[in-house]
Amino acid sequence: MKIIIVGCGKVGSTLAEQLDKEGHDIVVVDKKSAALKKVTDSLDVMGVIGSGTSHRTLLEAGIETADLLISVTGSDELNLLCCLIARKTSRCHTIARVRNPQYNEEIEFIKEGLGLSMTINPELETAVEIERLIRLPSAIKVETFAKGKVELLKLHIPEHSVLDGMKISELSDTLRCKVLVCVVERGNNVYIPSGGFELSSNDLISIIASPQNAIDFVHKSRILVNDIKNIMIVGGSTIAEYLALRLADSNINLKIIEQNLERCEELSELLPDAIIINANAADRDVLIEEGIEDIDAFASLTNLDEENIILSLYAKKHSKAKIFTKITRLTYEDIISEMPLGIIINPKFITTDSILQHVRAMQNCGGSGIEALYRIVSNKVEALEFYAGKNAKLLGIPLEALSLKPNTLVCCINRNGEITIPTGKDYILEGDTVIIVTTNKGLYDLNDILL
Known part of the structure; x- marks a missing residue:
């Protein structure tokens, strides 16, 4: 397929890399020559300098013969306009990144009105993923299939678990629950196991089951974590806003620490049930004073990877909370994976x-x-x-x-x-x-x- 990607930021460059690996004909468009050069130098893709909202630029990129245009610039409005021009110029499919929460309630109207094939909202999707893991605290990752009738859960087998030494074929009869272990991660090795595969403590296992059977398995295998009642979030980002709104109907106590006073005032109006603290969480006294030692979950969602890493390491040392660390640049993935950062959240992936x-x-x-x-x-x-x-x-x-x-x-x-x-x-x-x-x-x- 011929695919045009407008915007060479974090999401655009990641998309170009993944789609290039799958053998597609990729053209990237960006106004900044440096950003464009970084992508074209590392990938087998073509680059066009210019604005995605320019008809001339899109023609130069080959919009008339393109199968798909994906607009992921930093502006929702530019992304929507780019897709509109593309639809008027050709019969290609269009995908726009739309991040502003103000548009979220009207997103179906926008899709239909502009003829979009799809909209993407990295912040909302990230919030949804964190919410799933908060509602199922034993899981490291949760994905849904069959319109919610089937779940894929990633779980950690603790020390001295009943699963330690058990063969895959013995699970159903021993625990009397209908699940299938489909992936086992052991150190740097990944296995799609047969029935004779023997599980071990500290394995990461991915299971497929109905939601009820998944819960049944977690209880019977004693991979249990206490329910999450108190959450501390550092960074009043859009992800934090979406997450708080999705948890509004729960009995979870939510505290957000944000150092920008204006943003704190916005969040106070948007999230009346949450506690909003105007402070710099990098000050260690702030986290102690706000009760980090007693929380059940900690999410570091600032815009700085380095700050998120430091804050999560601090939270890991001073609490027993389930940790979420937002990292957008995985340049040193091998080093980061060895750190006790809990669940790493990457919106672009x-x-x-x-x-x-x-x-x-x-x-x-x-x-x-x-x-x-x-x-x-x-x-x-x-x-x-x-x-x-x-x-x-x-x-x-x-x-x-x-x-x-x-x-x-x-x-x-x-x-x-x-x-x-x-x-x-x-x-x-x-x-x-x-x-x-x-x-x-x-x-x-x-x-x-x-x-």
Whole structure:
């Protein structure tokens, strides 16, 4: 596909990198030559200097033959205008980044009015991810499939766990709960396990189950963490605002520390149920005075990665809270991964996954295409939900008789809302949705899982 990306910031450059890896023809557009050069020097993409709202610039970028335009500049209004001009100039699909909370309640109207294929809101998506992990405190990561009927949870096996030394095949009978362990992370190694795989303390496991069965598994395996009742957020960012609004109907006590007085006043009006503190959280006395030792969750969401890292390390030392650390630049990923920073939140990767899912779905219109896509372990493992169309070659064939690509696991079959964790005797029918976990990259169609 030919894809034009307008804006070479953090999200735009990450998108260009990921889409280039998937073999697409990428053109990047930016007014700043330095930002453009940084992307074109490191990737096999074409660059065009200019504004995405300029008809002439878009023509130079090849809008007339483009399949998709993605506008991710720092301005919502410019992104929307860029997509409008693109739609008037060609028949390409358009995606706009729209971040302002004021637009959020009207986003469907905006999409329909401008003919957008999709809007992305990194801050809202990040807040949604944090909210899921707050409501399920035992989980490190939560993703949903089958319109919420199936969840993928990443969990840490603690020391002296009942799971230590247990084989995958023994889980269902021993714990009497319907779950499937689809990925195991042990140190730097990642496994898609067979039934004979033996679990160990300190493994990170990803399980597929219905929401109720997932909760049942957490309780029976004793991977329990106390419910979160008190949260401290540092940084009155848009993410903090979205998160607070989503938690407004809960019994959670929320405290936001922000050093900009004007922003504090805005948040006080927007979030009457939250406690807003005007202070510099980098001052260690502030965190102690505000009760960091007694909180259940701590989220460092400032715009400075370095400050977020320091604050999270401090929170880890002085509390037993579940830690969330926002990091947008993973230049030193190998070092950061060894730090006790809790759950690392990266808005640009959350956004990239949503767009990759849309792009792969576009490439397979009418086939057995992608309904959902998530990266489970960085860029090593993907979990995909496929619709089984009439073109699928594996319909009606028992799973044990299929020749699947290596490191590919059929985790779940959703048939008219009935969820099945399949055995080798089960089979896929037309109209099912199927969840696949694999280390193979670039799957676009359910048939791609076959050898």
